[in-house]
Amino acid sequence: MNATARPLSMFQVLLCGAMIVTLSMGIRHGFGLWLQPITQEQGWTRQTFSLAIAIQNLSWGVIGVFAGMLADKLGAFRVLLIGAVLYAVGLAGMALSPTPLLFAMTAGVLIGAAQAGTTYAVIYGVIGRQIPAERRSWAMGVAAAAGSFGQFLMVPIEGQLIAQLGWHTALLVLAALVLLVVPLAFGLREPARVVVAGHREQTIAQAVMEAFRYPSFGLLMAGYFVCGFQVVFIGVHMPSYLRDKGLSPEVASYSLALIGLFNVFGTYVAGSLGQKLAKRKILAAIYFGRAIAITLFLIVPVSPLSVYVFAAVIGFLWLSTVPVTNALVAQIFGVAHLSMLSGFVFLGHQVGSFLGVWLGGFLYDRTGSYDVVWYIAIALGVFAALINLPVKENAIARPMPQLA
Structure with missing residues (x-):
């Protein structure tokens, strides 16, 4: 039977997908602004806050695998609706939680589950299925750039909401606001997919076993682990690091916004280059560049100027791994199980995120400094650069199905 379902237009997919990622990622990138207001008012340690955000990242990674399975099987639309509702409930619960346990359940588990259903793995599944392969890496770069623009747009807004309304009301x-994902999700309702004659279908178990037996998949997961460690540690703890150095909260807000602004360009450039250059070399260059940027940031005396320069450089490299890594997964394994396989790779990212944000709070409470975690981030950047170089980019060889 031939496939006759008409795909969504590229403009519709990119517009709705980009706006959803702008909201979901934009809100998420501002959580570091709540660290000091919440811990100071509640009398909690930084480790308490960090543990909740670490749980959020781990929840996002684990549940992201299952959200990807559902999106591949049922379409992204239903997953997005569930994710939007969970996000709203989680943010409200984060504002109203009186104890560390409830805070960890809402800011951690609920919001993590919500992000699993409203961010890259789900959106990239739609892009992979609805946009031709020759434009796929570019389109993923556009979606990732939207997430970066969300950071540039939302972080200053969140800072102003906290300043004007207080942190409780700002979260409400x-x-x-995040419920705007619901109407946008209607733009990503995919047509029913019809199996093409002779097309080799895999079960979920077959797809998972194939991926985990392929060494390059493990290398991509390990590299993404480093990405998560670095960006979440910086995103959550850099505002407090800068305040400890005597800089104003506005410097922290502007630096996070600059990261988002420059990552708009970085993710777009990375996605575009992914159509022309070896993706493994692009990833290695990004990770090595991060290691150099962090090293120089620690050497140079801290000032608003040095912070803004670092934010611009690290911002260009911030989420530029995302379109390249996901395009590689699609290139190697195809798009039939793309959301799920992207979810597994992202699980590696989120394990790294868990360790980065939690270790930042743990070591700060133990030593009174973030220095050790900065050094770990540098070493991991070099490690990730090296392990991405052996990745094999060709489509995986599969036996042809036997026709009756």
């Missing part, structure tokens, strides 16, 4: 406003 965001809970209402």
